Amino acid sequence: DSGVTQTPKHLITATGQRVTLRCSPRSGDLSVYWYQQSLDQGLQFLIQYYNGEERAKGNILERFSAQQFPDLHSELNLSSLELGDSALYFCASSAGTGSYEQYFGPGTRLTVT
Amino acid sequence: GQNIDQPTEMTATEGAIVQINCTYQTSGFNGLFWYQQHAGEAPTFLSYNVLDGLEEKGRFSSFLSRSKGYSYLLLKELQMKDSASYLCAVNTGGFKTIFGAGTRLFVKA
Numbered sequence: 281d282s283g284v285t286q287t288p289k290h291l292i293t294a295t296g297q298r299v300t301l302r303c304s305p306r307s308g309d310l311s312v313y314w315y316q317q318s319l320d321q322g323l324q325f326l327i328q329y330y331n332g333e334e335r336a337k338g339n340i341l342e343r344f345s346a347q348q349f350p351d352l353h354s355e356l357n358l359s360s361l362e363l364g365d366s367a368l369y370f371c372a373s374s375a376g377t378g379s380y381e382q383y384f385g386p387g388t389r390l391t392v393t
Numbered sequence: 394g395q396n397i398d399q400p401t402e403m404t405a406t407e408g409a410i411v412q413i414n415c416t417y418q419t420s421g422f423n424g425l426f427w428y429q430q431h432a433g434e435a436p437t438f439l440s441y442n443v444l445d446g447l448e449e450k451g452r453f454s455s456f457l458s459r460s461k462g463y464s465y466l467l468l469k470e471l472q473m474k475d476s477a478s479y480l481c482a483v484n485t486g487g488f489k490t491i492f493g494a495g496t497r498l499f500v501k502a
Contacts, residue, residue, distance in 0.1 A: 282435065315492075322494035323436070323480065336489045370435060381426065382490070384435035 283307065284385035286371050292391045298359040301388045305352055305373030311335075312354040313374070313382060314346055318367040329354060330376075361392045395419045397493035399481050404499045405471055413466045413496045415481030426482040427455050427466045430495065436480055439466070468498075476500045 283306035293299055305312050314326040325338035329348035340346075343361075348354045358365060368389050372382035396418045405411040417425070424443040428436035442448060442457035442464060454467040466479055478495040485491055 282437075313490075323492040325489070325491065328489075338489075368433075381438040381441060384437070386435055 282383040282385065284371060284373050284383050286369075286385035286388050288388060289386065290389050290391075292393060293361060294393055295361055295363060297361050297392075298357065299361065299390065301356040301358070301369055301371075301390075303354045303356070303371030303373075303385055305354070305371075306383055309373035309375055309383070310352065311374045311376060311380070312348055312352070313372040314340075314354070314356050315370040315372065316367045317370060317387075318364075321367075323370065326356070358390070363392050366390055366392045395483075395485065395491050397481055397483060397491060399479075399493045399496045401494070402497045402499070404501060405468075407471055407473060407500055407502050409471050410467065410469050411471060411498065413468070413479050413481075413498065415464045415466070415493060417462050417464070417481070417483050417493075419483050419485045419491065421486035422459065423484040423486045425455075425457055425464050426480075426484065426490065427453075427464075428480040428482060428492075430478045430480060432477075439479075471500050473500050473502070 285304045287302045310331045313328045315323045326340040328336040346356045368387045370387045372384045374380035374382045398416045427439040430436040440455040447456045452469045457464045480495045481493040
């Protein structure tokens, strides 16, 4: 158990809908990262927050947005969902930024039908 | 651009040694991570190399050559449970870590 929690574990929804994925980092970690992993694909970095502020952006679509709240939990919002958005979404946390190892949550499996 | 290359798949025999290579071309470099990921599960940290050379941790060792943009992960005394994907990731400086596509390792009896 990494100490990072993600909810929900599974999510099935229809195209065009909007969903929110939630992540609670390890106690004391200030950085939260979001990744997308499609079937047989590598981890695609989406976005990173550090202590409530956005610090780095990867290949995140405009339909996706995220935020980190004062209690350090984070939410990833996915809207106007398409079939291609079906994937595993991982949240990771680390003590700082960059050179710190990341601890990954169990992931949320999103299926868009 | 940013590029991290790893072999897609490798097969090795239980009890043997396997070396998984990673080459990278990135705009910056602060260090290189290796993670293990079993199918459908979250990646777990294996190692982090900042300086050139070999770092050993039990059955796993990781090597880095910054001048060559090259790293490898060495797994000794392979066990069936080592069947997994191995992800190479580069901390490019600032706040970004970029992951390679991963190498799927199959360990056979």
